[in-house]
Amino acid sequence: MLPARDVPLGGPRAMTVRRTLPQRGRHLIGAWCFADHYGPDDVARTGGMDVAPHPHTGLQTVSWLFSGEIEHRDSLGTHALVRPGELNLMTGGHGIAHSEVSTPRTTVLHGVQLWVALPGRHRDTARDFQHHVPGPVRIDGAVIRVFLGRLAGDVSPVRTFTPLLGAEITLEPHATVTLAVDTAFEHGLLVDRGDVRLAGTPLRPAELGYVPPGTGALTLVNESGAPARAILLGGTPFDEEIVMWWNFIGRTHDDIVEARAAWEAASERFGTVEGYPGSRLPAPALPHATIRPRRRR
Template sequence: MSSAVDVLTARDVPLGGPRSMTVHRTLPQRARTLIGAWCFIDHYGPDDVSVTGGMDVAPHPHTGLQTVSWLFSGEIEHRDSLGSHAMVRPGELNLMTGGHGISHTEVSTPATTVLHGVQLWVALPDEHRHADRDFQHYVPDPVHVDGAEISVFLGQLAGSVSPVRTFTPLLGAELVLAPRTETTLAVDPAFEHGLLVDQGAVRLSGTLLNRAELGYAAPGSRTLTLANETDAPARAVLLGGPPFGEEIVMWWNFIGRTHQDIAEARQAWEAASDRFGEVEGYPGDRLPAPALPHATLTPRKNPPLSEGPAMTEPAPTPTVRRVDERHRYAIEVDGATAGFTAYRDRDDRRVFFHTEIDDAYAGQGLASILVREALDDVRSSGKRIVPVCPYVAKFLKKHEEYADITDPVTPEVLEWLDGVLKR
């Protein structure tokens, strides 16, 4: 098996409301759906909560997966419909099982000034995807190997073994590498691995990874060599597991095997059925489920290892249209909605507050196409742009041709938008 490392770059995704913080998502994407049973990797921070408002995720459901919360700084209050009430703190694992159905909330605490960590999902194998609700908490003791401090929160590495129960073999560990050090770790050759760099620059088996990049190493190697290329400590998260051979359908917060699985879970959540239970103690409404796409959701799996990333498919043919009744521009690929950018109008200003591309269409440059055409439409309509949405703001920094019709985001606009969206 080749020892080559594939580099997967992150895309920015807003999480939350108008003052949403931005997370960097490396899984899933077009080139790779899973690493072992790991199917979702969000990396966020360091985030100044005085600016973004931090994390405030209202009650929402999950099926067919386990959630893994791991922080580098800050504190998050977790509540779920099993009755769990726990704090997520740096160096402490919280693992929640939402097989048949669970709901939960995540809120950064008032004492948090900087929020920084990862949110990870694990797909449950078919025979366990309707498992009962469960919650586990574990605080690993760090071990030291050749200039690396390693905290193993799932599986085993460097002689450290986590007692946390999982439904497939997994590895999850935080690694802090001393400046200019190289560490070689013995790993299971049946595992594929992903290394997410949080800070610094780390060379994985010869391939350089910068911050927020994910390096993928196929099964077959008995060791992984990590080298910190900087004069400061580097930090990374190492994930692994045997290739997950099943196809999955992943949409919103649900994982199933068919479109019907997802549709039934969505219907149960919208009907407030007992399937997901209730979360007590959150001072607000629960999140409504988004509308299902018009197209049938199809199962996805990784490309065969011999093929590498699936880049040989024909390029998509996207079209963008304004949907006035839903206050958004939608981008469609072959008749299916692939994403949208949402707005509200205030006099002659079009306030953009959220942009989202479906995970199935990630890595194709659709967000850039969508936003460019939306902003061109704003210009032709004689309106002005207010970029509350982090992605739109980032796009505008790179495209100065829209500067003449762009207005700043002010506290007054944010207060107005908050009121509009709560109606």
């Protein structure tokens, strides 16, 4: 079991999120390298999400909501809404910028923000944006929405650069479901609500359970008298070392230095986000040390 830690997100108008990846005990699950879980937040009290334009390199962002609505703008010219049960996936290989703002009609904001590391041969790929609305799959007291990869007979059409699985699973009270999975994958289950037992390990909300490769079936048990919900992540082990700092993923310290300098210089590498009513986020200062690669654990 991997616990979460509270992290402020988004500069001066920061909202607090619960981060389970990366952490000291585990940096990656497949190519999943970052997992933030937030809400349910009463927007009237917290102010909601307001993340000014900021850059990304070497990764894909995966946005998934349980409630609320977020306005997405990026330097491709995309202007889209993130809604519950709908996947927005943005690819920022060589460089992209975007902003994320909860809409005025949002009352409760609740969801996850996930990142996927791009493999070396694709880490400079062009900017891209994909949207997908997975249909519900019902099996053994569970409702499953597969937004990436394949599970329970459903397959997402969304392109990824390594084998991945991403799915929302809602369990009825006291339900047990056993799901066939790829034995080459490692898996993580991030619990949103309820008490869920995964492969014999009890998990509480905001905790992440881990199952190594070699398992062909995962059994999830809702141990409570109310519905439970979780996000299942999986993928083949990502064997490349990555350097991850702020919103950048590279392979060396110099990759990060170059990306930061390009962002601060307003380089065309990241383009411009149109329509955001404010300034973009400045990059933080670099550490006074060489940024070391994150090794698999």
